[in-house]
Amino acid sequence: MSQSRPVKDLTIDNITENVHAINSDCKDPRLRFLLERLVTHLHDFARETRLTTPEWEAAIKFLTDVGQICTNVRQEFILLSDILGLSLLVDSIDHPKPEASTEGTVLGPFHTHDAEHSPNGALISHDPDGEPMLVVCSVKDTQGKPVAGVKIDVWETDSKGFYDVQHADRTGPDGRAVVQSDDAGMFFFQAIVPVPYPIPNDGPVGRLLGVLNRHPYRPSHFHFMFDKPGFDRLITALYLRGDPYERSDAVFGVKESLVVDLGTVSDVDGLSEKYGVSPSMRLLQYDFVLVGEEEVGKLRDEKAREAIRKQGMKGMGIVNGTLVPGDSS
């Protein structure tokens, strides 16, 4: 490893360029760029705020606490990213949506990889206190053609506002499933009406919300994640209109296009018979529109070029879909 230049006698004014110099031996141009921006912002933050040693110590302790409370079913760093608006921002940057396609929103920390594959029509939430709800949705492409064979992860809380993984006595998945769209691009299952709930606030992120004088609630919503080769993965959720937290989601996830009016099965002629459910059952309907991977890739590059122009970033180019210093291509 080469040492770009001697590093000694670093001060408030020259340390940033010296850290850049040492990191410039990194062979990966994208990582080198990410580190260059990260170190610049980190140092500027400290300089602009005149960060004190006790504050730095508190930050070290906070981040350590965030890491230590993480388990295979609790992701406190995602929660932190969520409440700072970073998660929604990154999703917006990386998954630009053309007009008329379904918008994305935050993944949240409660997706798991152990949900059961369920056939269409299955009951996926077994909380007896939940209000039964039929979910009937379609998946189409941007040309309006049904998309069959899409793998769809769905997940929601129980009637008390807890995901299965938040129960210490969890024996297996509940309130979650992996379903698949049929030849007509339809998928349907029985669940329960989602309820508002606080994000886990017994840890460091909850304490941070407390000192910021912020409430920890998310409005009632139902998570969906769509995967099919050739299509851009869509991570989204549907929100119930009229929820008390519709306009103050702790993680900034609500978008008007994702807010739905809950209906009743009897609203639609023949639905009760077709799906073999009670006419009085609540009904969630939505038509999702997926975007091709290639289309999103092009749009992503286009938006990146637009950002380069708008932000006046000199000498930047796009290589393999990511921004790096170099010729603009």
Place this chain on the structure above:
Amino acid sequence: MSQSRPVKDLTIDNITENVHAINSDCKDPRLRFLLERLVTHLHDFARETRLTTPEWEAAIKFLTDVGQICTNVRQEFILLSDILGLSLLVDSIDHPKPEASTEGTVLGPFHTHDAEHSPNGALISHDPDGEPMLVVCSVKDTQGKPVAGVKIDVWETDSKGFYDVQHADRTGPDGRAVVQSDDAGMFFFQAIVPVPYPIPNDGPVGRLLGVLNRHPYRPSHFHFMFDKPGFDRLITALYLRGDPYERSDAVFGVKESLVVDLGTVSDVDGLSEKYGVSPSMRLLQYDFVLVGEEEVGKLRDEKAREAIRKQGMKGMGIVNGTLVPGDSS
């Protein structure tokens, strides 16, 4: 808790101001300011780099790994702060040093609170493979007057470059002590000659250094931390001149004023007899100069005001020694 304004349909361009709006209900003006700057830099970082979802996921995993490897004797977040130059920067901001006082440097992750209080002259390092070294130092104030009764934490590695806490079979402190300056402002003890060593590189920070193509070594050094009511705490270290890593310290800690030439006890007439040690023993001598708390506080405020001017920050003031939005005072 009031909700400043409805939060919905957030985009790349408007999310930052909306996160600020929600955080503005925080009652603590300093914390509110810190969050405002933190969120701005975090979002700008994501926007400027067009951060991707896989990169965000990698960052979440990295930070989680950093937190999870921390124990009561391993602090990986401090290590991360060190290799990014943040630790040295914060120390420089918070502990400005007037001319002719001893400069500070990084604390590092290996200070503990279980070191034994040792009388002057004690042997503090028991590694039989270490090269014996006599340490004889003075502590003075900026007027040149000896300062008695200063509590001084000292710590160093063993002959193989490991701190005691890095040994799995550690039964108690070694290579560390708490000593005290005598009425003449002197403190002295027997230790071993420090050696260069890699910072712990079997964890996520070590892996980061690897992909950055950086070596993990610190030059040979000896840590000191000075505490006495009325004086600004001094965290510093002495570095041995000629060390192979003198100009490429992985954590950016070396300052010319802290680089020393190691001598031999026989260099100074009468030293061997005075301290009852062999004339051929290595010798580390240094005169430390502490600064009064009040003097540092004034200097800190002065530097903060200078920064406000230089960085053109509008409407900032200093309250209780920290920068906050408000009237400049």
